[in-house]
Amino acid sequence: MTYDSDSATVLDDPIITERLEVALRLVSEAVAEDTERAVNRDTTKCAKIMIMDDEPLNIKIVQKYLQRHGYMRFVTTSDATQAMEMFRTERPDIALLDIMMPEVSGIEILQQIRADRQISRIPVVILTAVGDASIKQKALELGATDFLTKPVDPSELVLRVGNALVVKSHYDHLANYSVRLERQVRARTAELMASRRGLVQALARAAEYRDNETANHIVRVGRYVGLIAHELQMPREIAELLEEASLLHDVGKIGIADAILLKPGRLTKDEHEIMQQHCAFGRRIIQHSIEGNREPYGTRSQLELVEPSNAFAWLTPVAAMIAQTHHEHWDGGGYPLGLRGEQIPIEGRITAVADVFDALSSKRPYKEPYAFDQCIEMLERGRGTHFDPQVLDAFLRRTDQIMQIQIDLAGVDRRGVSDRCAAAERLEPQRVAQALH
Numbered sequence: 240m241t242y243d244s245d246s247a248t249v250l251d252d253p254i255i256t257e258r259l260e261v262a263l264r265l266v267s268e269a270v271a272e273d274t275e276r277a278v279n280r281d282t283t284k285c286a287k288i289m290i291m292d293d294e295p296l297n298i299k300i301v302q303k304y305l306q307r308h309g310y311m312r313f314v315t316t317s318d319a320t321q322a323m324e325m326f327r328t329e330r331p332d333i334a335l336l337d338i339m340m341p342e343v344s345g346i347e348i349l350q351q352i353r354a355d356r357q358i359s360r361i362p363v364v365i366l367t368a369v370g371d372a373s374i375k376q377k378a379l380e381l382g383a384t385d386f387l388t389k390p391v392d393p394s395e396l397v398l399r400v401g402n403a404l405v406v407k408s409h410y411d412h413l414a415n416y417s418v419r420l421e422r423q424v425r426a427r428t429a430e431l432m433a434s435r436r437g438l439v440q441a442l443a444r445a446a447e448y449r450d451n452e453t454a455n456h457i458v459r460v461g462r463y464v465g466l467i468a469h470e471l472q473m474p475r476e477i478a479e480l481l482e483e484a485s486l487l488h489d490v491g492k493i494g495i496a497d498a499i500l501l502k503p504g505r506l507t508k509d510e511h512e513i514m515q516q517h518c519a520f521g522r523r524i525i526q527h528s529i530e531g532n533r534e535p536y537g538t539r540s541q542l543e544l545v546e547p548s549n550a551f552a553w554l555t556p557v558a559a560m561i562a563q564t565h566h567e568h569w570d571g572g573g574y575p576l577g578l579r580g581e582q583i584p585i586e587g588r589i590t591a592v593a594d595v596f597d598a599l600s601s602k603r604p605y606k607e608p609y610a611f612d613q614c615i616e617m618l619e620r621g622r623g624t625h626f627d628p629q630v631l632d633a634f635l636r637r638t639d640q641i642m643q644i645q646i647d648l649a650g651v652d653r654r655g656v657s658d659r660c661a662a663a664e665r666l667e668p669q670r671v672a673q674a675l676h
């Protein structure tokens with residue numbers, strides 16, 4: 240193949256272009272490596288070197304050799320009993336350790352260094368006149384980085400110290416990189432969780448907007464659920480998961496016709512049956528987001544499967560279970576499945592208490608809010624029939640915080656006094672259960 244003199248024509252050839260790219264990459268990598276080596280050399284010269292030898296003259300000799308090659312920072316001791324204290328306070332980049340010292344041997348010091356997490360990664364070069372192979376083997380087992388035989392050969396000393404420092408510098412770089420990476424992952428995870436929380440709240444509010452007058456109902460229910468979970472000694476991660484998952488408890492109301500959902504008066508039996516379908520709708524809406532049209536979950540609590548360290552991943556199944564079971568009653572008189580007692584998943588039992596309390600204590604189109612004491616009295620009436628007694632007790636032990644949540648998240652009327660309100664009647668307590676769809 241021939242090329243004309245126009246360089247553009249040559250560069251158009253894909254083979255030439257590819258080879259040029261490879262060559263450029265190799266040159267660039269070589270330059271980067273040289274730069275890194277130079278940086279490492281400079282960096283290692285700033286390293287703090289610790290020398291321990293019971294003979295002060297030996298320390299001076301070693302220090303002199305290293306100073307001649309540009310090393311500037313030293314800490315030294317001939318008192319082996321001070322060695323560990325000096326290690327912990329000075330945190331040297333490398334240690335040159337004599338193995339045969341009175342009072343405390345170099346082997347013992349090495350053992351203590353490797354056992355202390357704060358200093359265990361410091362390279363330790365053993366200085367010894369002893370030719371005993373068993374001592375060397377013991378030192379290697381304990382994590383000695385290298386050996387130098389006395390009398391120390393200056394060029395060997397400098398090379399071994401330099402190599403150990405370069406390795407440490409790479410290790411430090413990796414360790415720092417790993418810390419930075421971990422920080423980035425944590426930050427990204429927090430962003431992802433915040434974004435997910437925003438989406439969950441948006442979806443929950445979309446459903447709530449059609450039904451309730453107060454904008455903060457779902458947030459308050461979530462907080463009450465979190466409080467109960469804490470009071471039941473659940474791990475913090477599980478309590479946070481429940482708080483978030485419970486926001487979606489009524490998302491299925493999106494599927495209920497306005498004529499029924501917004502009806503101000505009492506629902507007929509047929510209408511009530513349709514209203515009850517919001518549990519199944521909610522479960523399907525949530526479940527579909529990850530599993531398509533699979534058969535519904537059983538009635539096993541999803542919390543039994545959650546690993547606290549990975550609770551983040553369990554939002555959807557737990558939320559689906561809450562949507563399905565938050566209207567079940569402890570005595571079996573609830574809906575949609577008529578579960579009884581501990582057949583009802585704990586997440587559903589907790590949300591039932593939180594949801595009913597907030598409905599009682601909030602203004603609705605068909606009623607004014609009940610006073611706090613009245614709400615508690617009405618919850619107590621549901622003990623053992625509507626509510627799990629233990630869950631109710633947990634809720635009642637947190638009344639101070641409940642009142643605070645009511646203050647912090649007092650509802651703001653979105654639509655003011657609506658036509659629905661004008662037509663609404665004040666419900667007597669016995670009619671509240673029917674009104675709490």
Ligand SMILES: [Fe+2]
Binds near residue numbers: 489565566676
């Ligand atoms: Fe509901």
